[in-house]
Amino acid sequence: MKQHAIETVKNVPAGFHRQNLLREYLQAEILYAMQRSGAFQNLAFVGGTALRFLYQLPRYSVDLDFSLENTQNYNFPKLVKKIETRLNKAGYRFSSSINADRTIQSMTLKFEELLQETSLAAQSNQKLPIKIEIDCNPPAGADTDSTIIRKHFFLHLWHYHIASLFSGKIHALLTRKWTKGRDIYDLIWYLTLTDKVEPNFTHLNNALVQTGWQEPPLTPQNWKMVLADYLKKLEWDYVVDDVRDFLENPEDVDLLDRNNVLSLLG
Numbered sequence: 499m500k501q502h503a504i505e506t507v508k509n510v511p512a513g514f515h516r517q518n519l520l521r522e523y524l525q526a527e528i529l530y531a532m533q534r535s536g537a538f539q540n541l542a543f544v545g546g547t548a549l550r551f552l553y554q555l556p557r558y559s560v561d562l563d564f565s566l567e568n569t570q571n572y573n574f575p576k577l578v579k580k581i582e583t584r585l586n587k588a589g590y591r592f593s594s595s596i597n598a599d600r601t602i603q604s605m606t607l608k609f610e611e612l613l614q615e616t617s618l619a620a621q622s623n624q625k626l627p628i629k630i631e632i633d634c635n636p637p638a639g640a641d642t643d644s645t646i647i648r649k650h651f652f653l654h655l656w657h658y659h660i661a662s663l664f665s666g667k668i669h670a671l672l673t674r675k676w677t678k679g680r681d682i683y684d685l686i687w688y689l690t691l692t693d694k695v696e697p698n699f700t701h702l703n704n705a706l707v708q709t710g711w712q713e714p715p716l717t718p719q720n721w722k723m724v725l726a727d728y729l730k731k732l733e734w735d736y737v738v739d740d741v742r743d744f745l746e747n748p749e750d751v752d753l754l755d756r757n758n759v760l761s762l763l764g
Contacts, residue, residue, distance in 0.1 A: 517626070526653065664696070
């Protein structure tokens with residue numbers, strides 16, 4: 499509920515940490531609305547916010563990403579309506595814009611008044627946006643899990659297994675047209691997990707082929723070398739600037755050093 503969202507963050511120091519927590523509450527509210535609509539019979543939760551909610555990634559995330567893994571009875575306009583109805587009943591004011599493309603469907607919500615009511619607005623009319631994006635043609639080969647968590651609400655989420663989330667992250671690193679420090683931070687997180695995780699190579703190579711990858715397939719023998727070669731070419735200043743405001747522990751930014759990541763890759 500809107501008032502609960504405000505109460506949740508009001509005692510947090512003003513600034514990006516409060517804004518991140520406020521956005522995270524809204525993400526949970528949207529996921530709950532999707533759950534109530536039956537969306538997780540069709541959609542698997544993926545991306546950085548999935549890592550945050552399901553695997554305790556210590557950085558905040560912005561958007562909600564999903565893969566359409568079951569097309570039976572899937573209805574995007576109906577899902578949009580369910581989300582809007584839930585948020586209206588919860589007392590939020592917002593505007594929404596919809597893209598119902600056959601390949602990538604999206605809904606962008608811009609929440610009104612919340613930044614003002616939590617003393618976070620830099621401008622009187624500033625809104626807090628959250629984008630929901632659905633890949634309607636995901637690469638084959640992902641493994642999925644179903645998990646119940648409590649994140650402001652009880653959520654029963656269908657999602658990619660962590661190895662398939664890892665393959666999605668590597669695909670993003672190697673094919674994204676701009677440098678995204680959050681990808682690098684997530685890579686460090688994966689490489690330092692106590693229970694080591696390797697990417698789902700079937701899913702990873704299907705994703706690479708789908709986006710025009712011309713190099714040899716990635717394998718358990720070569721993937722770290724391919725990533726190391728990529729990291730050596732990055733403009734590293736952009737890496738730090740992109741992730742700084744999303745870290746749960748701001749001091750983690752000191753770890754974002756090229757040599758540190760290369761060392762982890764061996």
